[in-house]
Amino acid sequence: MSTENYIPKTRLEAFSDGVIAIIITIMVLELKVPHGTDFASLRPILPSFLSYILSFIVLGIYWNNHHHLLHAAKHINGKIMWANLHLLFWLSLVPFVTNWLGENHNESWPTFLYGIVFLMAAVAYVILQTLIVEKHGKDSLLAQALGSDWKGKLSLMSYVSALGLAFINHWFSVALYILVAILWLIPDQRIEKVIEKER
Amino acid sequence: MSTENYIPKTRLEAFSDGVIAIIITIMVLELKVPHGTDFASLRPILPSFLSYILSFIVLGIYWNNHHHLLHAAKHINGKIMWANLHLLFWLSLVPFVTNWLGENHNESWPTFLYGIVFLMAAVAYVILQTLIVEKHGKDSLLAQALGSDWKGKLSLMSYVSALGLAFINHWFSVALYILVAILWLIPDQRIEKVIEKER
Amino acid sequence: MSTENYIPKTRLEAFSDGVIAIIITIMVLELKVPHGTDFASLRPILPSFLSYILSFIVLGIYWNNHHHLLHAAKHINGKIMWANLHLLFWLSLVPFVTNWLGENHNESWPTFLYGIVFLMAAVAYVILQTLIVEKHGKDSLLAQALGSDWKGKLSLMSYVSALGLAFINHWFSVALYILVAILWLIPDQRIEKVIEKER
Amino acid sequence: MSTENYIPKTRLEAFSDGVIAIIITIMVLELKVPHGTDFASLRPILPSFLSYILSFIVLGIYWNNHHHLLHAAKHINGKIMWANLHLLFWLSLVPFVTNWLGENHNESWPTFLYGIVFLMAAVAYVILQTLIVEKHGKDSLLAQALGSDWKGKLSLMSYVSALGLAFINHWFSVALYILVAILWLIPDQRIEKVIEKER
Numbered sequence: 001m002s003t004e005n006y007i008p009k010t011r012l013e014a015f016s017d018g019v020i021a022i023i024i025t026i027m028v029l030e031l032k033v034p035h036g037t038d039f040a041s042l043r044p045i046l047p048s049f050l051s052y053i054l055s056f057i058v059l060g061i062y063w064n065n066h067h068h069l070l071h072a073a074k075h076i077n078g079k080i081m082w083a084n085l086h087l088l089f090w091l092s093l094v095p096f097v098t099n100w101l102g103e104n105h106n107e108s109w110p111t112f113l114y115g116i117v118f119l120m121a122a123v124a125y126v127i128l129q130t131l132i133v134e135k136h137g138k139d140s141l142l143a144q145a146l147g148s149d150w151k152g153k154l155s156l157m158s159y160v161s162a163l164g165l166a167f168i169n170h171w172f173s174v175a176l177y178i179l180v181a182i183l184w185l186i187p188d189q190r191i192e193k194v195i196e197k198e199r
Numbered sequence: 200m201s202t203e204n205y206i207p208k209t210r211l212e213a214f215s216d217g218v219i220a221i222i223i224t225i226m227v228l229e230l231k232v233p234h235g236t237d238f239a240s241l242r243p244i245l246p247s248f249l250s251y252i253l254s255f256i257v258l259g260i261y262w263n264n265h266h267h268l269l270h271a272a273k274h275i276n277g278k279i280m281w282a283n284l285h286l287l288f289w290l291s292l293v294p295f296v297t298n299w300l301g302e303n304h305n306e307s308w309p310t311f312l313y314g315i316v317f318l319m320a321a322v323a324y325v326i327l328q329t330l331i332v333e334k335h336g337k338d339s340l341l342a343q344a345l346g347s348d349w350k351g352k353l354s355l356m357s358y359v360s361a362l363g364l365a366f367i368n369h370w371f372s373v374a375l376y377i378l379v380a381i382l383w384l385i386p387d388q389r390i391e392k393v394i395e396k397e398r
Numbered sequence: 399m400s401t402e403n404y405i406p407k408t409r410l411e412a413f414s415d416g417v418i419a420i421i422i423t424i425m426v427l428e429l430k431v432p433h434g435t436d437f438a439s440l441r442p443i444l445p446s447f448l449s450y451i452l453s454f455i456v457l458g459i460y461w462n463n464h465h466h467l468l469h470a471a472k473h474i475n476g477k478i479m480w481a482n483l484h485l486l487f488w489l490s491l492v493p494f495v496t497n498w499l500g501e502n503h504n505e506s507w508p509t510f511l512y513g514i515v516f517l518m519a520a521v522a523y524v525i526l527q528t529l530i531v532e533k534h535g536k537d538s539l540l541a542q543a544l545g546s547d548w549k550g551k552l553s554l555m556s557y558v559s560a561l562g563l564a565f566i567n568h569w570f571s572v573a574l575y576i577l578v579a580i581l582w583l584i585p586d587q588r589i590e591k592v593i594e595k596e597r
Numbered sequence: 598m599s600t601e602n603y604i605p606k607t608r609l610e611a612f613s614d615g616v617i618a619i620i621i622t623i624m625v626l627e628l629k630v631p632h633g634t635d636f637a638s639l640r641p642i643l644p645s646f647l648s649y650i651l652s653f654i655v656l657g658i659y660w661n662n663h664h665h666l667l668h669a670a671k672h673i674n675g676k677i678m679w680a681n682l683h684l685l686f687w688l689s690l691v692p693f694v695t696n697w698l699g700e701n702h703n704e705s706w707p708t709f710l711y712g713i714v715f716l717m718a719a720v721a722y723v724i725l726q727t728l729i730v731e732k733h734g735k736d737s738l739l740a741q742a743l744g745s746d747w748k749g750k751l752s753l754m755s756y757v758s759a760l761g762l763a764f765i766n767h768w769f770s771v772a773l774y775i776l777v778a779i780l781w782l783i784p785d786q787r788i789e790k791v792i793e794k795e796r
Binding site for chain 4: 008011014015018019022023026029030078081082085088089092093095096099100103104107108109110113
Binding site: 212213216217219220221223224225227230232236237238240241252255259263266270384 | 417428476505
């Protein structure tokens, strides 16, 4: 048994919870209070609000899945800690791209950059997941439960497609971002089943 | 026993604590430091300060009740996690509407939107509570303890009334927001009693 | 044994930690990056930086003492939770008054308001401490340990004096704020001794 | 056994996690959304983004090492708590200097100040580590594991050199900051080995 097994996962979970909680909350600071006082004055911030909702949901999905993945994990090592920080890095850029997209919702580049950050976050999640599975063995219940990970693969493919589509019609990209969110809103029962089996 | 029972509630509590702690604290960033240096220069930010106090108290109430509700809960599932994120979403908008109301305290629309966010948060809380009760069974001590939930129903009715009143005289709405806060400042002894019974 | 005893103190501690951590950190957002790029361009933000240091230390003291007080506490009830939120409310205003003082360090009113917030936080701490002692009984080791609480009383008196002095020479007030901080930098060994005795 | 041993380290860890999580996340608020909507409009914020990445990694290293150090620690006292707050103070200034460096990446003084904050954080870490080792005894496994602490000493020397080099060619300083980060990216196996031995 290597020394690496001895890092407790509680502080990793607590730190990740803290960072995701802050990211999900500071986004609201970018919703600029309208100067007017009537209903019409809210209309200009509607795109910002809609991109806020989308980012809030995607961050909620990451927190949810991260929660499940770490719960299923038994062993943590230095590599996993850095893979986790790498994921948090890309998530930390979500407020920035959400803001740029919200203020320029009809433009290709903001739509593209939004997709880049989400693609990189998805890649970072796959790396984290792979390292955790590797640590637990190819035959572990966790590895079996994830199976082909079609959701993860489909998400990556959708984000890559969205990047190209952003320059044809950026609404296609936005539609794909929403579809990926819907895909993940269904909780990841694969890991829940593993937890059940182990009891 | 379904797989859904196995999600531990500690991270849900920790994440909610984090989000509510951040929301309650970043509101103060919207209190703009006055340009002048005398007492009179504080007067323009008085409405912002008063709406800050009201929002702080309401968020404190939510944290308090959330604390009690989750403490009484034994089982968590994916639906409950999303219902909780839904509640946090509406609470995350509190700094935005507090700011708009603070800067335009004599206007109907900011008062209306403030009420909308509080109404939706109250609805989200009822959904969360209903899902938790459902999970524990209609005959559970938790379900019995909540009883008719007259406080929840009265709050919803007050917020709905406040929305209409905002266009007649917005001070009526503000008065209702304050009354609902006072109503909840009394801690929810129903759940505390259940916890006692179970011991 | 009343129902009130059953609220666990862990979430109260976690929430307070979160709020104080956020308050102590967001203050740095108010340190405006200088427009120039030489050493002289840092001089205008020196007063802001010094008031940041003072507020950081005072918040550190509150966290430290709060940590000790809650650690010694065995029982929590609804009243204590609200007394704690009341304390957090006044602490949440520290970034605002720090900022106003930092930008107007030669003025009476910002110095006065800084003192008001610190006086109210001190009062809130005394209320919290009194409620916790009350809950544990006048003869409890906690009550004995706090004893005459001369530090708390001296702090309150100093802050009250500082309020008046702000209009004579505000440097007297600032000196008193610093003296109170130094007074508390020595850790509160009274409660540590109680914890020892109980073992 | 002195009274000082009785402070549990969990709240110290939780508070530090909270503060570092907030520092690492609020830095992104300083990445100003570009006014343009094309790829070229991102170019002006590239230096800010690169300094954000560097600061994110250094803060990640501090969190990682802090995590290991506290995990190895058994005893906490008042001095250690203040040494920890002292470390958090310098880390809290990272967003400020990152921002100044990002906006003026070709200038000596911002590069110098960035180095000052990192040097002081490194000094604060050494103080914290020394106090923890002192508390555990010169012959403790923790003390043995840290050994000569060549990494810590090399970092301090590099930062001091970087301060002087900032006025000759600031790119030398930046190169040193990056080299120190790479040096620490390798997880601190000394403490992990101690944890193993103690089992």
